[in-house]
Amino acid sequence: MKTSKLGLDFEKVDAARAAASEIAASVMDFAAKRTTTSVERATLRMMGVEGADAEGVHWVNRVVDSPTGRDLLAHGLSVPFADAVARTGMDASETARAVAAGSVEMAMPSGEALEHAVAAAEDLAADSFRRIRTQRSRRQESLAELGEGERPLLYVIVATGNIFEDVDQARVAAKAGAQVIAVIRSTAQSLLDYIPEGPTTEGFGGTFATQANFRIMRDALDEVSREEGRYIRLCNYASGLCMPEMSCLGAMERLDVMLNDALYGILFRNINMQRTLTDQRFARLAAAAGGFIINTGEDNYLTTADAAKSEHTVLASDLINEQIALRCGLQPEQLGLGHAMQMNPWSEDMFLKEVAMAQLVREVFPGCPIKYMPPTKYMTGNIFRGHVQDALFNMAAVMTDQGIHLLGMMTEAMHTPHIHDRYLALESGAMIRQAARHLGDEIEFKEGGIVRGYAAEVLENTCALLEQIRREGLFDAISRGVFADVRRHMDSGRGLDGVALRADDYRNPVESMLSLMAGVKGE
Amino acid sequence: MKTSKLGLDFEKVDAARAAASEIAASVMDFAAKRTTTSVERATLRMMGVEGADAEGVHWVNRVVDSPTGRDLLAHGLSVPFADAVARTGMDASETARAVAAGSVEMAMPSGEALEHAVAAAEDLAADSFRRIRTQRSRRQESLAELGEGERPLLYVIVATGNIFEDVDQARVAAKAGAQVIAVIRSTAQSLLDYIPEGPTTEGFGGTFATQANFRIMRDALDEVSREEGRYIRLCNYASGLCMPEMSCLGAMERLDVMLNDALYGILFRNINMQRTLTDQRFARLAAAAGGFIINTGEDNYLTTADAAKSEHTVLASDLINEQIALRCGLQPEQLGLGHAMQMNPWSEDMFLKEVAMAQLVREVFPGCPIKYMPPTKYMTGNIFRGHVQDALFNMAAVMTDQGIHLLGMMTEAMHTPHIHDRYLALESGAMIRQAARHLGDEIEFKEGGIVRGYAAEVLENTCALLEQIRREGLFDAISRGVFADVRRHMDSGRGLDGVALRADDYRNPVESMLSLMAGVKGE
Amino acid sequence: MNMESTKNAVFPKGVDPTRIKPYGDTMNDGQVQLSFSLPVPMGPEAREAARRIAGRMGLKEPSIYHETDLGHGFSYFIVYGKCTHTIDFSAIVVPKIDMEVMGFHEIEHFMEKHFDRRIRVVGACTGSDAHTVGIDAIMDMKGYNGEYGLERYPTFETINMGSQVSNETLLARIVEFKADAVLVSQVVTQKDVHLSNLAELVDMVEAQGVRQDLLMICGGPRISHEVALELGFDAGFGPGTKPNHVAGYIAQELVRRRRS
């Protein structure tokens, strides 16, 4: 029998998970019937289409947005494109350029040509898959060789807007003990329906996520990993309108962690839910293949919803996200589920409640490295107070044995971190991790006490909520504003025009290869 | 049966206390056989001698240091002085001046004159005793009327060197939530064999303790107490070569807390042990009469001794101090025993050990308001890190249900607090007290764990040490450098020349009155 | 919202209002704490450079409390020093929003007295800014910090367009709705993107010829009334704003404008 420091009723947990599983099944079912412009672009990238036009628009966008691209969307572009490559004898990128220029036409082959084209598509994607496999094993080797230090892994962000500046900041952070470096993306990159190309130096509140930037940072961190004798993980975003492509790039460029959550896009970026849930399915297959950790976005919910009333929505969403992810072939150890409670640090017994929630999420997901976060909403310009608030959460993280701890920054309310803000946050995180090393092992929570009571109540509410969502479906729940107090509707939001129901003859060999690699039964 | 969160063996506690009691008995015995210049000065102050000469030397010093004063020391000055007052018909201060000028001679009366003089001495002291009684009941009334807020009481220091500036700082501190204001004394006032007179504005690292300064601050805090609707306690020092006088002034001027510990003077100020232990007996009788809390100095020990090896010396000294204090008529609720562990905040499981020690001292002294303190030695100029270190101790204080918490200041390593340093410390203290309000009730420490094991080990060592001190005596223990890693000897150190064995005809009616008021059998 | 002037307030003892200095623990000691990193490797010269920076800032006896080698050519310093500059406090004049703070009922009463129609307010968080919490705090039914939002006031008619609204879309809505007031929220301020967003809206409103019929109000954590005025807005509200402040201001300002 499982033991619980909270005296949890694991039958309730099982019931909640069963409901979440049904919800996930129906979402996945929905997604598997559709494709999107971004899914197809990701597919083409996997097949080796590289580079951008003079305006910086990537050739995969040009292909997909070409008139035939649009026409063929519902059928899948990989096979017609592979067919065009085979026909022209050019390589993938050249073919893409030709398609974009209108000098080559794509069409869905049939009969024997179809089977040839499928094989050609698989051939074209072979390099990318090799690359992904190499990156996976490199990660494994580095981790085996260097290790990655104590847990919770200390996770910090860099967000200068300039990838070269980010590199400097990341190196300094690594030296100060950072174990995960997240490069924050330029504001609203979620809304861009293309991925910029090349190294970039001008972002707002973050640095554009581009393949070149991924690579620059990965190289730098590999160097620093050797210097520090510790493998340092790199994090970025597979989120927004380019979610599938980002996820593929992440797998190819050896990102170790990626923020990846359709619900975030729906709720906070007003991306259409059909679009992004469909994208998410493909993105998570790529994540499973790439072997990186995904971070889900539940930590954002209570910035808009009331923390005192909606903790259970975070846990419910975590369960749904878990079930969706498992169905995409992700392993539990790849699920960095989002957790941030946003409780007012001045409220009575807040710390007890925080610990209760942090322990609850650990016990409900014993195999997953929760992305544990302090509240950001209660940070103010009072950096000294903020530093202490964050310290409380450093303590809670150690007490509840978290796997990944996104460190708060004392200047959080005001600016993205200066070089020393991060240093000081890491210092506090490392000190408390050391000073309270075995505190979690040491203490027990009294029966009938506040901590156990609070956890039980939230679990109870989670069960009820999931049961309701199971009945009404996730889409309706979102329309009712269940999560984050935000209402979104089936047919509103950005990106809907990029969604198509898969035609009967839809084919996507790359997706099949991903599914295979992810250990998921392909279509 | 007592319950313990640490699974303490209370028989060990009883054994340790029994040894401490024997040690205390022999120290008290030693002290009761002696008097000092400062005891006699205190006596004269109680009898109404006020004011200082042109050089600022108080008349009590002039009287005691006059040739006859010195001659009569062993016999006690109060009776000859009262006799002189009666003879001359002047008031006490005028008589003191005359004695100092040599125009009036003191002599020990005998026979009927002696009994008259004793009665006269009692009469002269009556005003001071009335004043002390009034101050006690005022404190009681204010506490009953206003309360003093939540526990642990937040204790902060002011130390500008200028009493008027101190007042400003104290007001701001009170508004920010301070419940105890300690006015830190100018460096090395311990070594002054007189108390300066009047309001002072020029101190080093603190403000001179003078009667006028006591009064100015008490008045200001009374005003602030009304504004804040909370009785705010005032703390100062009854320590050093003027310990008995300071204690009397404290009782008269309604100080609520006074640092009072012979061992501090011996170890850190190299004051002769015979002198200061004798002084301490009188000072604690006055403290008992005045009804204020004393703070002992064990929190200083580990600044010089190794924290990892000497925690038990702190507890042992606390027990001795307790037993000495009880013999002087102090009540357990007046014993603010010193506690600061000075553990390196970067050492593994430091926080667990700190909590173990804090809980231990609470359980060994359930009736006493421990003066709980964070380590000061590990503070550095890194104010951000220091602020977090202090926050850890704010947490430990709440977890172990402390009564008084001397808040650390982030600038501790560098300067006495600026006005906002204190504000920020109070903010952190109050926030954590609120956020972790019932954490102490909530958690249990695992059997066989680090916390319980550490506490048991320290208790064990304390027993052994006290047993040894019981055999060798406190004086020898001090010569061996048992406390604070500092060795001091019976006949070295300052102030020895102010000690006299009481002659057979020694009389001190004021001491008898104090003993009576303190509920201690007089001599 | 600390809108009352404190210019005639009582000062601590020893203060000369024409020569104000920072204060640590002795009047006019000038004590200031500062911290910064330098892009030079840690060492005696870096330390001296830090001291000189503080000196150039006008700090006497700059004292390095702490130094850290951040590595990779960077160093970090915590410095204290005594500021030699003084400020003439008595000469400071700060533009303030000219209004009296009223409560929900008071405002409703005032509105009913002065207007015979509902006042139309449109709000949005513009550009790529997705931070809705601030504008919602002002507009939402449920309100903020114990005060109802504008939607709850029967005398206001409101549209909250949410976040990521382009200035074009917002302007179109202002015109279509015949808004009396527009509320713009800007939270992301990196590279001063909020300033250009706000200034652009003013230009567009003016170009459209509706500026004089529109009360333009902005807000956000880094917005002050002064900044708002500089940008061509009528008022700006910063951190801690409550809905009734905004409602009250709109009410009073519209009445004032009608009169003049």
Add this chain to the structure above:
Amino acid sequence: MNMESTKNAVFPKGVDPTRIKPYGDTMNDGQVQLSFSLPVPMGPEAREAARRIAGRMGLKEPSIYHETDLGHGFSYFIVYGKCTHTIDFSAIVVPKIDMEVMGFHEIEHFMEKHFDRRIRVVGACTGSDAHTVGIDAIMDMKGYNGEYGLERYPTFETINMGSQVSNETLLARIVEFKADAVLVSQVVTQKDVHLSNLAELVDMVEAQGVRQDLLMICGGPRISHEVALELGFDAGFGPGTKPNHVAGYIAQELVRRRRS
């Protein structure tokens, strides 16, 4: 003890050593954090005063991150701004203790080679300063931070007079003991009492006519080599000093003096 010069070190990209500025997240952004209290009551004018103080310090775009009404006429501010001053790093010359850091055995070896008698060192914490931990760290058997104290060196003969030693008493002991070096610790620095204490000792030693035979060394948390030189000492040691630094310096300096 960071005694090596870093003047020829490698700088981060984009750094011009002749124009060094504080750094936050973009090279030459000048980002500086500061905090201070003002003896004026909180309000819009106080806020503006805080901003102006920062402006006078040469900070561009000073931004009030936080303000607190401390009450009783005081206000507290946390401010960020962009420092406009630059420092010519390449022009900085810092006087450094001229020595090589050696370990216990190396020093003993060096001493045995150069001296045929034990070197006499007397140490004290002077004035009313009672902080012995620093001087003990340098002198005590048990040492500090893994390094033995001077008492442990067979080639040194030491007296540690402890704390609260008057300059008179110390001087008498120096003369009587024929000390080769004196070690003075000063921890309490309020009202610069350490400076006057130390300067007085130098005067007294000179008046006594023994200055040239005596290596005068001081130390403490607020002591630097530069300060020591200014006060007329031969060397000064600050926070983080280890016993071997001091022993090594004495050994090397005495040999150097004998040569010259």
